[in-house]
Each structure stands twice: as C-alpha cells, then as structure tokens.
Amino acid sequence: MIALRLCLATALATSLLAAGPPAAAEPHFGPCPPDVGTSDDVPTAPPVECATIDVPLDYDDPGGRTLPVAISRIRATGTPREYRGALLVNPGGPGGSGLGYAAEKRAKLPEPVQRSFDVIGFDPRGVGRSAPVDCGPAGGLFQHPAPDPVPTDPASEQAYLGQLRHLAGDCVRHVGDVLPHVSTANTARDMDVIREALGKRELNFLGVSYGTYLGAAYAAQFPRRTGRMVLDSVVSPDDWHDFDVQQGFAMVEQRDVLFRWVAAHPSLGLGATAEEVRANYTEARARLSAHPAAGGVGPAEFDRFVYRTLSRTERWEPFAHALSALLASGDASGFEPAEPEGDTESRNYEAALRTVKCADSARPRAEEVVHDVRALRAADPLPVLTGLEATTCAFWPAPREKARLGSPAMPPVLLTQAAHDPTTPLAGARRMQRVLPGSRMVTLDDGYSHGVFASQRNACVDDTAAAYLVSGRLPHEDVECAGGGLPRVRAVTSQP
Incomplete structure (x- = not known):
C-alpha cells in the first residue's frame, strides 16, 4: 500500500x-x-x-x-x-x-x-x-465454549456484570491512550x-x-x-445501550417469525407448529448448556449463530438444517464459531465495536443493565443478548464527546x-x-x-x-x- x-x-x-x-x-x-x-x-x-x-x-x-x-x-x-x-x-x-x-x-x-x-x-x-485496536483477553469473549450469556437469578446477574467489568478493564488497558479518540x-x-x-x-x-x-x-x-x-x-x-435493548426485543419477535416459518415447512424436521419448533430449539440449547459440544459450542455460541440467522432470511434454512443435525445426532458443527479463537480480524472488530459505542453515548448504570436484561427475559425466557454490546459501557470511562x-x-x-x-x-x-x-x-x-x-x-x-x-x-x-x-x-x- x-x-x-x-x-x-x-x-x-x-x-x-x-x-x-x-x-x-x-x-x-x-x-x-x-x-x-x-x-x-x-x-x-x-x-x-x-x-x-x-x-x-x-x-x-x-x-x-x-x-x-x-x-x-x-x-x-x-x-x-x-x-x-x-x-x-x-x-x-x-x-x-x-x-x-x-x-x-x-x-x-x-x-x-x-x-x-x-x-x-x-x-x-x-x-x-x-x-x-485490540482488547486483549476481552474478559474471556473469545474463549469457547463461553458461559451461558443469559443470567437467570441474582447470582448469575452479578457474574454477568463481573464479566462486563473485566471486558471493559481489558479494553481500557490494551487500547491505551487512543481509547477516547x-x-x-x-x-x-x-x-x-x-x-x-x-x-x-x-x-x-x-x-x-x-x-x-x-x-x-x-x-x-x-x-x-x-x-x-x-x-x-x-x-x-x-x-447505544437503548438501541441495543430495542434490537433485543426485535430479535425476540423475529425469532417467533422464524419458528412459524420453520413450522410451515415440516420437511425441515423440527415440527409442524411453532410450539413444537420452539420446544426443539429450547431442547437443543439446553443440551449445549449441560454438555457443550466439540468445537467449543455452548449456549453462547448457539445464541451468536441465532443472532446472525435472524438478521438475514437466506440464513434461515441453513439454521434449520443445523438445528436438526444437532438434535438428531449431536452434530454441532453447524454452530461452531466462524473465527478461530486467535483470529485478529474478529478480535479487532469486537474491540472497535465496544470502543466506539462507549465513546459515543452516555453510560448505562449497572442497575439499568440488569433491569433491561430482566425485561428481555420477561418478554421471552431465552432472549438473544448477543447484540447488547453497550452493556460493557457501564464500566467504561466517561465519554469525551x-x-x-x-x-x-x-x-x-x-x-x-x-x-x-x-x-x-x-x-x-x-x-x-x-x-x-x-x-x-x-x-x-x-x-x-x-x-x-x-x-x-x-x-x-x-x-x-x-x-x-x-x-x-x-x-x-x-x-x-x-x-x-x-x-x-x-x-x-x-x-x-
């Protein structure tokens, strides 16, 4: 160049x-x-x-x-x-x-x-x-399988906040003096x-x-x-935090559309009603939570794949095939992280994503983060929290501008x-x-x-x-x- x-x-x-x-x-x-x-x-x-x-x-x-x-x-x-x-x-x-x-x-x-x-x-x-920019360990963001990303009780909510705090701290240390710029x-x-x-x-x-x-x-x-x-x-x-939460609710609604779409195509093997499809989805995620699969696939990796799936309808059929394979034989290869743990492009993307969001807008309070996660769980017991990147900003330095x-x-x-x-x-x-x-x-x-x-x-x-x-x-x-x-x-x- x-x-x-x-x-x-x-x-x-x-x-x-x-x-x-x-x-x-x-x-x-x-x-x-x-x-x-x-x-x-x-x-x-x-x-x-x-x-x-x-x-x-x-x-x-x-x-x-x-x-x-x-x-x-x-x-x-x-x-x-x-x-x-x-x-x-x-x-x-x-x-x-x-x-x-x-x-x-x-x-x-x-x-x-x-x-x-x-x-x-x-x-x-x-x-x-x-x-x-690079956030170094990024609070374990690139370790697979990652813990279940959906907190369900006060203890797991505190653990969730603790992980965000570690992620913010790693970014501040590793991005260094360019962080506010x-x-x-x-x-x-x-x-x-x-x-x-x-x-x-x-x-x-x-x-x-x-x-x-x-x-x-x-x-x-x-x-x-x-x-x-x-x-x-x-x-x-x-x-940014408010936008992320709005997106979280929209993802729940879109997933309901996905369930109905899958049910309208029984050949996909996941049920003939939206309720049957949801039950299969819930079972698959629970299996991965109890016993992560080879390739580092647990509930967090599953949710990341779902998040990507919901954004583009051409991904819906491949998702259904991957879910069927997981339920039928335990084959979770369709859900494996797209990038290896040390992939520099992925690390840079995740670091820049949070650095920019936290530089742009006001900080959510930790109490607000917990409140919003609970609101998403009230809308659906298994919300997709993957897009809530600005939750990290609760533990970030105040924005310069x-x-x-x-x-x-x-x-x-x-x-x-x-x-x-x-x-x-x-x-x-x-x-x-x-x-x-x-x-x-x-x-x-x-x-x-x-x-x-x-x-x-x-x-x-x-x-x-x-x-x-x-x-x-x-x-x-x-x-x-x-x-x-x-x-x-x-x-x-x-x-x-």
Missing part, C-alpha cells in the same frame, strides 16, 4: 470548521494489499487502488500525533459527462472494515451508479489497517479529511447499518459539505429500510429520519432482512436510490416498495 502523509497543521484544523474549497492534494493511489478487493464475487475490472492518509489522533491538537487511515478507490466507468464525483461507503459495525468492502459493494450497485461515481472505501480509525465523531472528521484529500467540495456517502449513524454524525458536523447520502438499514438516534446526529442546515437525504428488519428496527429508523430534516424513506414492505439497497435485488428500492444518487433529486414523498416476503425452502429434507 502506498502511503500519503498529509500536512495537517493549524490551517487544516481551521478548514475543518469553516466551509470552503478543498485544500489538500489528491492521494497518490497505488496497488492494494493482496487480500483487498480480491474474491470470486468481485470483478477484476476496474481495479482497486489503495492509499493511506494521516489524520490527527486528537482534532483539538491538529499538529500533534497522527493516525493512518487506509482508503481504497474503484474508478467510475462512465463518460466524463456522466461523472458525479466520489461516493464514500461504509459497511457498518462499528468495527466493519471498508477497504475491501468498496469493491464488494460496488459490484452490487446499479450500473448508473457504477458509471457515475468513484467508489471510495476506508477502514475507520481503530479498524483493519487504520491503527487497529476512537469514536464516531472523530471518524466523521476523518471522512472530511478524505473528502479534502480527494479534492471534492461535498461528501457523497452510502452508509449501511452503523454507517447510517456515521452519516448522520457527518451531517451534524459538516452540514454544508454533505452531498448525496443514502443511509441503508437505519440505526436509531438513541444512546458524545456523538451528535443531523443538523437543520444539512440537505435532505435518502433512507432505505426493510419493514421487519430486527437488527435496525423500523421504529428507530423513523426516529432517525426525524432528526434529518426533509429526508425521505424508502420502505421495503414485507422485508425481513438487514440490508436493502443493492442487497435485496429489489428493483423498486435500487432504482429509487440510484436515481437520487445520479440526479440529486429526492422522491417527493416517502416511497413504499413491495418486498419478497419470507424465503422458500430450497431443499427437501427427511425428518430426523
């Missing part, structure tokens, strides 16, 4: 606060690392180029210590007349690497967008090749440095999941530099959202829309998966978003698109 060292002295700090033409030279792009933008799903042309820019660790001290931010670029393929500039993309997280994602996402974008925009990826600060607000500032380095007056942006929160944070700080922005699968504007979202001075932008997405629930997406003045939402009715634009192959969503990106014109009102509903079973299986 070719590095570019940008001069970021006091003049740059001033430019970050006052609107004006970009001042920094375009980065000198060169070959990417071998693992960036090279997969069977990504076309080899146009090629992916990479560069590195330096940004201030602390924007209050722009002449001080810097961090490297890795960026990638795939050139627009249209004519000069079609060119609309650069489109920065972010895959979500917090903690998702965007360097290779740029090529992966571009391959799915409608052709008019590919022809009109250079697609720019980046690893946010603390992630991937941008000064990655790895935040959404600073990543938004880094995005503006990228804009300047590319020589663009405005930032066009496509953010997915957490990327929607990041886009709203950019618009809050740089409303007059905000260009065309598509926010897909939208995070609520609430504090909470994230701000949206601005009255920003232009209207476009939001795209599935009606039944459990990862970013629709009610929260509508609250985010209200803090982004004049913005429009495209809702995929009867959609149950996380990720909509250039993800679900829905022509109504994709054409509406592409038309906005290319023309800059929003729909006159919110748009509703017909979704594909729940998936079909592709293979007929025999009952175990």
